[in-house]
Amino acid sequence: xxxxxILYWGSGSPPCWRIMIALxxxxxxxxxxxxxxxxxxxxKSEPVMAIxxxxxxxxxxxxxxxxxxxxxxCLYLENQFKSQGTQLIPDSSAEQALVYQRMFETxxxxxxxxxxxxxxxxxxxxxxxxxxxxxxxxxxSAELQLWEGYFQKMDAGSYAAVKYFTMADVxxxxxxxxxxxxxxxxxxxxxxxxxxxxxxxxxSVQASWPPHWKETPQGMExxxxx
Amino acid sequence: xxxxxILYWGSGSPPCWRIMIALxxxxxxxxxxxxxxxxxxxxKSEPVMAIxxxxxxxxxxxxxxxxxxxxxxCLYLENQFKSQGTQLIPDSSAEQALVYQRMFETxxxxxxxxxxxxxxxxxxxxxxxxxxxxxxxxxxSAELQLWEGYFQKMDAGSYAAVKYFTMADVxxxxxxxxxxxxxxxxxxxxxxxxxxxxxxxxxSVQASWPPHWKETPQGMExxxxx
Numbered sequence: 088x089x090x091x092x093i094l095y096w097g098s099g100s101p102p103c104w105r106i107m108i109a110l111x112x113x114x115x116x117x118x119x120x121x122x123x124x125x126x127x128x129x130x131k132s133e134p135v136m137a138i139x140x141x142x143x144x145x146x147x148x149x150x151x152x153x154x155x156x157x158x159x160x161c162l163y164l165e166n167q168f169k170s171q172g173t174q175l176i177p178d179s180s181a182e183q184a185l186v187y188q189r190m191f192e193t194x195x196x197x198x199x200x201x202x203x204x205x206x207x208x209x210x211x212x213x214x215x216x217x218x219x220x221x222x223x224x225x226x227x228s229a230e231l232q233l234w235e236g237y238f239q240k241m242d243a244g245s246y247a248a249v250k251y252f253t254m255a256d257v258x259x260x261x262x263x264x265x266x267x268x269x270x271x272x273x274x275x276x277x278x279x280x281x282x283x284x285x286x287x288x289x290x291s292v293q294a295s296w297p298p299h300w301k302e303t304p305q306g307m308e309x310x311x312x313x
Numbered sequence: 314x315x316x317x318x319i320l321y322w323g324s325g326s327p328p329c330w331r332i333m334i335a336l337x338x339x340x341x342x343x344x345x346x347x348x349x350x351x352x353x354x355x356x357k358s359e360p361v362m363a364i365x366x367x368x369x370x371x372x373x374x375x376x377x378x379x380x381x382x383x384x385x386x387c388l389y390l391e392n393q394f395k396s397q398g399t400q401l402i403p404d405s406s407a408e409q410a411l412v413y414q415r416m417f418e419t420x421x422x423x424x425x426x427x428x429x430x431x432x433x434x435x436x437x438x439x440x441x442x443x444x445x446x447x448x449x450x451x452x453x454s455a456e457l458q459l460w461e462g463y464f465q466k467m468d469a470g471s472y473a474a475v476k477y478f479t480m481a482d483v484x485x486x487x488x489x490x491x492x493x494x495x496x497x498x499x500x501x502x503x504x505x506x507x508x509x510x511x512x513x514x515x516x517s518v519q520a521s522w523p524p525h526w527k528e529t530p531q532g533m534e535x536x537x538x539x
Contacts, residue, residue, distance in 0.1 A: 140459060140462075141421075141459075149406075149410070150406075152406055152407055152409075152410035153410060153414065154410045154413050154414045155414065156413065156416075157417075158384075158413075158417045159410075159413030159416060160413070162388075163406075163409060163410055163413050166402070166409060167406055167409070176392070180376075180378055180389075180393055181377065181378055183378075183392060183393070184378035184379060184380045184385075184389055185378075187380050187382065187384075187385030187386070187388055188379065188380045188381065188382055188385050191383075191385040192382060195367075198424075211444070213442070213444070214440075214442045214444060214445055216440045218437065218439070218440060233366060236366075
């Protein structure tokens with residue numbers, strides 16, 4: 088099964104990481120993979136463009152089936168390999184509701200993190216404003232406080248949606264890890280840090296940990312003053 | 314079943330519309346609903362804030378289960394009422410892959426439309442730049458051309474992912490309808506217009522058509538020159 092899959096990915100990209108965690112959780116080790124460099128523009132290379140007209144990573148193929156969107160690929164894997172490995176979408180309606188809610192809230196967190204972290208990359212020099220940087224940081228800080236609050240209300244040792252690891256964690260954990268990599272304060276966000284410590288030891292997460300993070304343990308401190 | 318559901322919604326909002334289409338497709342007519350006014354700030358009112366700390370529409374509750382994210386709510390409804398009404402996620406792996414891919418690409422289209430349509434609402438006056446407006450419009454135009462190309466490659470009369478109506482249509486149709494409402498050219502996007510004409514007659518879509526669009530058939534022509 089796994090040998091008919093190929094994943095093109097970039098190190099540290101939360102969307103790529105999600106698919107890699109889902110593949111590990113579903114016991115689909117042994118898939119083909121190609122680590123590409125964003126810096127060298129390899130996400131615009133021919134093998135990627137052939138299956139992904141957006142020229143983005145992740146790009147993912149299973150047999151003839153192409154699903155490049157990280158949420159789509161993870162849901163596809165859960166559906167196609169439902170009884171294999173970890174069940175990522177719970178059966179009970181109450182737990183399912185929580186998982187779906189937190190999964191998709193991750194997209195808002197992702198957007199607000201991108202607005203801060205990639206500001207100078209996305210906004211041309213002549214269009215940059217300190218007021219925009221300040222507003223984006225405030226919006227991200229409020230978003231992270233919302234998540235900190237979610238964890239505060241849950242029992243110690245809980246995962247992002249329920250007491251055990253689900254698709255909500257597949258989605259949000261890489262985002263949280265990314266925030267700490269970019270300097271998020273453990274003192275200001277103690278519950279997020281607890282969650283980070285809990286999930287980072289998980290074998291699916293360890294097996295897919297971004298390789299360049301191992302070499303250079305700390306990223307830029309863009310989020311330090313949030 | 315449906316009577317234990319309540320949806321707080323705003324007229325014309327694609328995320329709200331998605332849930333309403335899904336409810337119709339799953340034969341869940343008779344749910345409680347409350348049409349709220351964004352202009353009057355009713356999305357920040359107490360009943361909404363009680364189930365949605367973001368103070369956004371849609372806000373949706375089924376019994377005690379709260380799922381406010383439109384993608385999450387639609388997937389929840391499909392999962393909870395799998396054998397009722399329209400099957401929105403196909404069984405075959407090839408079709409499932411296509412549906413998941415197009416579903417989540419909708420989020421990029423949504424983001425690029427928001428960047429254009431809400432520019433003056435989102436960006437304070439002193440931070441606005443004609444160059445940004447131009448770039449956002451070009452990005453949206455390229456995005457819509459990508460979708461136009463998807464439909465060109467499909468058989469006539471196809472839906473957004475496969476030959477029949479699926480969750481991909483629940484997600485993307487409100488976005489396409491919104492684009493035409495805001496002046497998108499039928500001449501430049503003939504396949505999108507064909508798709509728009511095909512789906513707008515569907516009973517689930519007719520039953521949930523934004524009420525204020527009936528009163529004022531054409532919106533602002535922001536997208537006319539794309």
